[in-house]
Amino acid sequence: MDIRKLQKVVVTALEDIKGEDIEVINTTKLTSLFDRIVIATGSSNRQVRALANNVHDKVKEAGGEVIGMEGEDSGEWVLVDLGDIVVHVMQPSVRSFYNLEELWQAAPKRLAARAGGASTVDNDEPAAPVAAPVGRSRSLTARARKAAL
DSSP: OOHHHHHHHHHHHHHTTTTTEEEEEOOOOTTOOOOOEEHHHHHHHHHHHHHHHHHHHHHHHTTTTOEEEEEETSSSSEEESSEEEEHHHHHHHHHHHHHHHHHHOOOOOOEESSSOEEEEEESSOOOOOOOOOOOSSSSSOHHHHHHHH
């Protein structure tokens, strides 16, 4: 599936279940592991799980591949791996603690995702990589990256 179409399916699925603060970060010049990171906030563990499950279902319906999901048990942070896009759905406290936006970009450029108006980030020219926090490696393997997240 085309990356733009997949991105639209993901953002729409998150908006359908009232995901908040949806951001899309273009990582094509920062890593070869994936092309986009989508981050969204859910207000409770139940909503976080519902958001992630809706992304899973809508991507499958659109003919996309879901490689895996992690974190459904706690519902504080659920990761949906779509290959080219990695979706992080988090509760507000977890999102502010890990601050993935700062880790992956310096200055986001905000664009309207749809006429509905959810704010997203889609940097065609991503910012220079930000230094990793102390104790974290920026050159993690895919398995180590998932374990760290």
